Amino acid sequence: MNATVAVLATLDTKGPEAAYLRDRIRERGLTPLVVDCGILGAPLDIEPDVSSEDVARHSGATLADLRAAGTRGRAVAAMRVMLGDLVEHLHAQGGIAGAIGIGGAEGAVMTASALMRLPVGVPKIVISPIASGRHEFGPLVGTRDMMVVHSVVDILGLNAIACTVFDNAVAAMAGMVEHRGGRKIHEPGAADRTVAVTMLGNTTRAVMAVKSCLEAAGLEAIVFHSNGVGGRAMEELAREGHFRGVIDFTTNEVTDPLVGGIHDGGPDRLRTVGELGLPQVVVPGCIDFSVFEPSQIPQALRDRPTYDHNPEFTLVRTSAREMLLIAEIFAERLAAARGPVQVAIPTQGLSIPNQPDGPFWDPEADAGFRRALTDRLRPDIPIHTYPHHVNDPEFGRTVAGLFIAMLQEADQ
Numbered sequence: 001m002n003a004t005v006a007v008l009a010t011l012d013t014k015g016p017e018a019a020y021l022r023d024r025i026r027e028r029g030l031t032p033l034v035v036d037c038g039i040l041g042a043p044l045d046i047e048p049d050v051s052s053e054d055v056a057r058h059s060g061a062t063l064a065d066l067r068a069a070g071t072r073g074r075a076v077a078a079m080r081v082m083l084g085d086l087v088e089h090l091h092a093q094g095g096i097a098g099a100i101g102i103g104g105a106e107g108a109v110m111t112a113s114a115l116m117r118l119p120v121g122v123p124k125i126v127i128s129p130i131a132s133g134r135h136e137f138g139p140l141v142g143t144r145d146m147m148v149v150h151s152v153v154d155i156l157g158l159n160a161i162a163c164t165v166f167d168n169a170v171a172a173m174a175g176m177v178e179h180r181g182g183r184k185i186h187e188p189g190a191a192d193r194t195v196a197v198t199m200l201g202n203t204t205r206a207v208m209a210v211k212s213c214l215e216a217a218g219l220e221a222i223v224f225h226s227n228g229v230g231g232r233a234m235e236e237l238a239r240e241g242h243f244r245g246v247i248d249f250t251t252n253e254v255t256d257p258l259v260g261g262i263h264d265g266g267p268d269r270l271r272t273v274g275e276l277g278l279p280q281v282v283v284p285g286c287i288d289f290s291v292f293e294p295s296q297i298p299q300a301l302r303d304r305p306t307y308d309h310n311p312e313f314t315l316v317r318t319s320a321r322e323m324l325l326i327a328e329i330f331a332e333r334l335a336a337a338r339g340p341v342q343v344a345i346p347t348q349g350l351s352i353p354n355q356p357d358g359p360f361w362d363p364e365a366d367a368g369f370r371r372a373l374t375d376r377l378r379p380d381i382p383i384h385t386y387p388h389h390v391n392d393p394e395f396g397r398t399v400a401g402l403f404i405a406m407l408q409e410a411d412q
Helices: 011-027 052-058 063-067 072-092 106-115 160-179 201-216 230-239 272-276 320-334 363-376 393-411
Strands: 004-009 031-036 098-102 124-128 147-150 194-199 220-225 245-250 280-285 289-292 306-308 314-317 341-346 383-386
Touching: 004 011, 004 072, 004 106, 011 031, 011 098, 011 160, 031 052, 031 072, 052 063, 052 072, 063 072, 072 106, 098 106, 098 160, 106 124, 124 160, 147 160, 194 201, 194 230, 201 220, 201 245, 201 280, 201 393, 220 230, 230 245, 230 272, 245 393, 280 320, 280 393, 320 341, 320 363, 341 363, 341 393, 363 383, 383 393
Parallel strands: 004 031, 004 098, 098 124, 124 147, 194 220, 194 245, 245 280, 280 341, 341 383
Antiparallel strands: 289 314, 306 314
């Protein structure tokens, strides 16, 4: 195949393991490129193709600079950025078709961070013993299409278990590189017909209706799970030019940061798409709750109405005061929009438990959000209200119709 696959590792501790991966990659007909991101010591039983000094030099620094950073944490943080810069450069120059990162904790997070700089669709694998248990997966995956392989054993020595895991990872990489083809998200003209849509289980039926309406209009819906990662991934891909516009149907990721919930979309959620000038319809779907593991609900929230969404996640009702804060967030972030924006609000409930006789039914709090948003939103941004529940397919069709009409007007 003659494609090049990078192997990223701290070779002062993972040299033999990186050498094993290198040799297996070569046996698969691929060209390995071993990149050292170790800081403190010399490579162990291996000669890298790209040394740590080379990695630092690419970013205008030296290995001595890293070692003089003052603390190990600062040195690792700097190397993480430098390694990412190099990997991104190698791919942009056509130098690598995929990459594998290995490490314990520090090395896994460092190499995974570099792999996250590769575009969606480029094969990327991280192998680590922390890829299981109660560890955070964010540092290993981010918003990219990472393949994460649990090493089972620690990465120190070539034994039957470790080698079997490495063999499987290399086989997976070879398969992805060889068969990567067919439809591409980067194909010319794709963005002209793709629309990003956000969804949770609480809005699935309505978003299914949105998707059907878009397809009937010759558009393709790309749906993102608004779980604290999906919204950020959608906005990153929008920045990369993948979408004609956005139906931000499920915007709960602005709620969780207010109370420490796990569906935290970050400080730029609801801002990026507007700043890009893309057409968008925004719906306050599911802003009436935050999400927690059942055992992790803060004491201050335990007197609020809750809803068991599944055994892993409990939903906690948003307070009336927080609904006003969310209206301010909507108004402030949408004010920066350079393209057409419309807001569509269902008045009969913003989530499945938010309906008459449901535990989250609080029409006064929801009406407070609508009033506050009307008072604060930029005057030229229309707000539409509809006597539907957020998960009503009819509401989904209505929202899709708004968006399609917006595109048609923009194209005239």
